[in-house]
Amino acid sequence: MSAVTEVLQQVVEGIGSGAVYASLALALVLIHRFTGIVNFAQGELAMISTYVAWQLVSSGMSFWLALPVTLAVSFVGGMLVERIVIRPVRNSPELTTVIVTVGLFIFVNAMAGLIWSFTVKDFPQPFPDGGIDLAGVRVDWSTLGIIVVVAVVMGLLYLLFQHTSAGLVMRAAACNPASARLSGIRVGRVLMLGWGLAATVGAVSGVLVAPVLFLEPNMMGGVLIYAFAAATLGGFDSPVGAVVGGVVVGVAETLAGAYVGVIGADLKVGVPLVIILAVLLVRPQGLFGRAAVERA
Amino acid sequence: MRTILTTLGTGRARSLRAALTALLAAAVAVGAPFYFAPFQVFQLTMVLLYAVALAGLNLLVGFGGQISLGHGAFFAAGAYTAAVMLDRYDSAHLATLPVAAAGCFLLGLGFGVPALRLRGLYLALVTLSFAVFLPPLLKRLEPVTGGSMGLTVDKLQPPAWSGLAEDQWMYLVVLAVTAVALLLARNLLRSRVGRALLALRDDESAAEVMGVRLSLHKTLAFAWSAMFAGVAGCLYTWVIGFVSPDSFSFVLSITLLAGLVVGGLASLYGPLLGAAFVMYVPSVAQDVSDAAPGVVFGLLIIAVMFVAPTGLAGLAGRARDAATRRLTRTAPAAGRTPEPAPTTAPAADPAPADAEPVGAPPRTEKE
Numbered sequence: 001m002s003a004v005t006e007v008l009q010q011v012v013e014g015i016g017s018g019a020v021y022a023s024l025a026l027a028l029v030l031i032h033r034f035t036g037i038v039n040f041a042q043g044e045l046a047m048i049s050t051y052v053a054w055q056l057v058s059s060g061m062s063f064w065l066a067l068p069v070t071l072a073v074s075f076v077g078g079m080l081v082e083r084i085v086i087r088p089v090r091n092s093p094e095l096t097t098v099i100v101t102v103g104l105f106i107f108v109n110a111m112a113g114l115i116w117s118f119t120v121k122d123f124p125q126p127f128p129d130g131g132i133d134l135a136g137v138r139v140d141w142s143t144l145g146i147i148v149v150v151a152v153v154m155g156l157l158y159l160l161f162q163h164t165s166a167g168l169v170m171r172a173a174a175c176n177p178a179s180a181r182l183s184g185i186r187v188g189r190v191l192m193l194g195w196g197l198a199a200t201v202g203a204v205s206g207v208l209v210a211p212v213l214f215l216e217p218n219m220m221g222g223v224l225i226y227a228f229a230a231a232t233l234g235g236f237d238s239p240v241g242a243v244v245g246g247v248v249v250g251v252a253e254t255l256a257g258a259y260v261g262v263i264g265a266d267l268k269v270g271v272p273l274v275i276i277l278a279v280l281l282v283r284p285q286g287l288f289g290r291a292a293v294e295r296a
Numbered sequence: 297m298r299t300i301l302t303t304l305g306t307g308r309a310r311s312l313r314a315a316l317t318a319l320l321a322a323a324v325a326v327g328a329p330f331y332f333a334p335f336q337v338f339q340l341t342m343v344l345l346y347a348v349a350l351a352g353l354n355l356l357v358g359f360g361g362q363i364s365l366g367h368g369a370f371f372a373a374g375a376y377t378a379a380v381m382l383d384r385y386d387s388a389h390l391a392t393l394p395v396a397a398a399g400c401f402l403l404g405l406g407f408g409v410p411a412l413r414l415r416g417l418y419l420a421l422v423t424l425s426f427a428v429f430l431p432p433l434l435k436r437l438e439p440v441t442g443g444s445m446g447l448t449v450d451k452l453q454p455p456a457w458s459g460l461a462e463d464q465w466m467y468l469v470v471l472a473v474t475a476v477a478l479l480l481a482r483n484l485l486r487s488r489v490g491r492a493l494l495a496l497r498d499d500e501s502a503a504e505v506m507g508v509r510l511s512l513h514k515t516l517a518f519a520w521s522a523m524f525a526g527v528a529g530c531l532y533t534w535v536i537g538f539v540s541p542d543s544f545s546f547v548l549s550i551t552l553l554a555g556l557v558v559g560g561l562a563s564l565y566g567p568l569l570g571a572a573f574v575m576y577v578p579s580v581a582q583d584v585s586d587a588a589p590g591v592v593f594g595l596l597i598i599a600v601m602f603v604a605p606t607g608l609a610g611l612a613g614r615a616r617d618a619a620t621r622r623l624t625r626t627a628p629a630a631g632r633t634p635e636p637a638p639t640t641a642p643a644a645d646p647a648p649a650d651a652e653p654v655g656a657p658p659r660t661e662k663e
Contacts, residue, residue, distance in 0.1 A: 038417045040420070040424075085598060088602055089601060089602070092601075093361075094363075095361060095363055096601055098363055098420055099363075099601055100598055102365070102550060102554070103554070103557075103593075103598040103601065104594065104598065105550070105594070106550060106593050106597065107591060107593075107594025107597075108594070110587040110589070110590025110593075110594060111587070111591060111594075113590065114585055114587035114588070118587070221428070225425050228425065229425070232418070232421065266432050266435065267429075267432055269428055269429050269432060272425055273422070273426060273429045276418075276421055277410060280410065284418075
């Protein structure tokens with residue numbers, strides 16, 4: 001295998017993991033657009049959705065039937081979280097909301113451990129083994145499957161936001177809650193919808209990554225850091241940025257792990273830290289984000 | 297009712313009462329190791345050293361209004377500084393404390409500079425990813441840190457003249473360091489620096505207009521806070537005699553924040569209560585299930601933010617306020633004498649800002 005194909009091989013694998021980061025980052029960005037907060041519990045919500053999927057599959061349901069059921073459960077779960085946990089602190093300072101999401105993180109993580117125990121579980125691989133060969137670069141069906149699923153989710157979200165009246169209402173509520181309320185939009189409900197959507201998108205990332213990482217309550221901790229890096233790189237208010245950021249972070253992580261000797265496999269988690277720091281110091285609003293102008 | 301409260305809270309009666317309380321607390325604290333069993337003394341020692349870390353975190357989060365999800369990392373840095381010095385250079389235990397403190401102060405200063413540009417959320421992101429990154433880094437630096445096996449070092453030994461058992465001596469030394477650290481935190485907050493921090497927390501722009509140097513104070517807050525965490529980490533090494541990367545996972549950072557929030561943000565006693573919480577709740581709840589401490593922590597954090605933003609430390613004050621309000625409301629109107637008391641009583645003691653919780657809704661609505 002020549003050096004070029006080897007690099008390409010790494011890039012393909014990076015895009016595969018990047019797609020997962022992108023989908024969790026998209027969930028973060030959705031919530032940030034709607035409520036202006038960063039949800040530290042996003043990864044844990046995705047993790048618990050994955051447990052729901054695992055429970056369904058292990059009770060005999062086929063994966064492709066369990067997936068829509070899981071997504072529906074996640075949607076309702078996300079709406080409930082917004083209504084019960086987030087709404088009461090909506091007008092509080094940032095510090096309070098961050099602490100509440102951290103509390104939610106600890107709680108959800110421990111609940112998963114309480115219900116399903118901390119032992120590692122095998123999650124079924126929904127895609128067939130093997131792959132295709134593109135000019136010497138091997139693309140596994142699983143990698144391709146992840147990319148396709150994430151792309152479909154992005155496409156559906158785009159259609160929802162840009163081409164339906166519900167999407168218009170949601171964009172209005174995110175853009176200017178006060179005016180939206182005056183025009184008769186029930187902003188509270190829209191926020192619930194936003195959290196529901198985010199939980200659904202996050203659940204997709206959890207289900208996709210579970211066969212690789214194996215299912216356990218702390219599974220999404222690492223993924224969350226990469227998703228943060230992706231969202232920061234793309235800009236916390238840009239869905240397109242989240243996707244691009246996710247792919248870039250995934251590729252950077254894989255290449256750094258493979259070719260930078262100092263980093264290796266064990267220090268790869270330093271890559272998102274460096275990316276977050278670099279972006280915040282050089283271009284705090286991210287690649288696609290708009291700089292916040294604040295009137296004090 | 298209010299007349300009684302204000303007369304009690306004035307002048308010599310007040311300072312006398314404060315002195316007596318302090319004396320009593322000191323007597324109880326010093327006497328404790330001679331009364332309890334060694335294991336309980338060890339637990340109390342851990343409570344004290346967590347209190348130092350929480351006091352530092354409180355400077356940053358409670359009084360500075362910045363969020364750190366990575367204080368476990370500074371704690372780890374302090375612990376490893378002490379352990380490496382003891383292991384490689386056979387330093388005296390006491391010599392490791394200033395080095396750990398200074399090292400973590402500098403590390404905090406280094407993190408404080410990017411923290412300037414990072415508002416709330418982003419600072420939390422950066423500190424969290426630092427806390428996640430540190431354990432693998434410690435494992436990688438094996439020649440110095442002993443890798444994933446960690447380092448085993450000598451615990452603090454009592455000098456022969458004292459005639460004390462190991463646990464009693466460790467407790468007393470940690471108690472002394474904790475007392476100094478808590479006093480330092482208290483005095484820091486009552487100084488110019490503390491007032492500047494409070495002003496920045498409540499309104500950055502207004503504080504800057506008044507001449508508070510934003511960048512200097514924000515960076516320093518981070519550095520001080522990291523220093524306290526480092527001192528706590530150093531004490532940890534003295535007491536446990538063993539450090540390993542897995543003792544300092546990001547769960548530690550999150551637990552510290554949780555303890556502080558439950559104990560009481562922006563309160564002087566909050567760190568002590570929070571430290572007791574961090575120490576005892578897991579050990580009690582662990583008997584139920586491995587996951588139980590997390591469930592309790594998570595629920596309590598959310599509940600505290602909803603109903604009691606001042607945490608456990610603020611509960612007494614809030615209860616008293618509520619009782620006073622009810623009493624004054626139900627008392628017959630003739631029994632009340634109109635008086636200008638409210639202007640003097642609260643202003644007398646601005647630093648322990650229990651009355652001004654961080655979690656309270658902002659007074660100005662941002663649009």
